[in-house]
Structures are given as structure tokens and as C-alpha cells.
Amino acid sequence: MKFFLALVLCLSFFSCKAIEEEADKLEKKESEKIDMKINSQVVDDALKEFEIVKKGGDKIEICVRAGLVSAAYVQAKDEANYLKWKQTEKELCKAAGMPSAE
DSSP, X not given: OHHHHHHHHXXXXXXXXXXXXXXXXXXXXXXXXXXXXXXXXHHHHXXXXXXXXXXXXXXXXXXXXXXXXXXXXXXXXXXXXXXXXHHHHHHHHHHTTOOOOO
């Protein structure tokens, strides 16, 4: 009887451990989804703000907003769009008479 009880307790422990590990994986996935959604919103906001400033702002303000868009892409870990916007920022800042950071 002791052996059976020990066996049940042992199996329960391992089952609980597996369930806990699975729950941790699901929680991590959900957290990553939330992070992606937030990062996407940050990028969308930066792009909308850039478009507004582009229509009515001065060249320096447009340069700064392009930098904020590239920073948003860094936060989103989107290297391709970061590099694209970094080049855009460089061109816009040059047009504004801003010195290059390179």
C-alpha cells in the first residue's frame, strides 16, 4: 500500500510539474503577443505623427519625427524597416541642414 501511495504521489508531482511548465509557456506566448501588439501600436502612432508633421511642420521637425519612427521600429525589433527609416531620417535631416551622426 505504501508503494502505491508513493507511486501516486510521485506521478502527481510530475503531472503537476508538466502542467506548470505548460502554463508558463502559454503565459510567455501571451506576453509576447501583447508586446507585439504594443510595439505595432507604437510604430503606427509614430508613422501617423510623422505624416501630420510632414504636412505642416518645418524641416527640422520632420527630421526629428523621422528619427522617432526609426526608434519605434527598433523597439519593435523590425530591422528592415528600421534601416529604411534610418536612411529616410538621414536624408530628411540633411535637407534640414542637420549634421549627420556618422
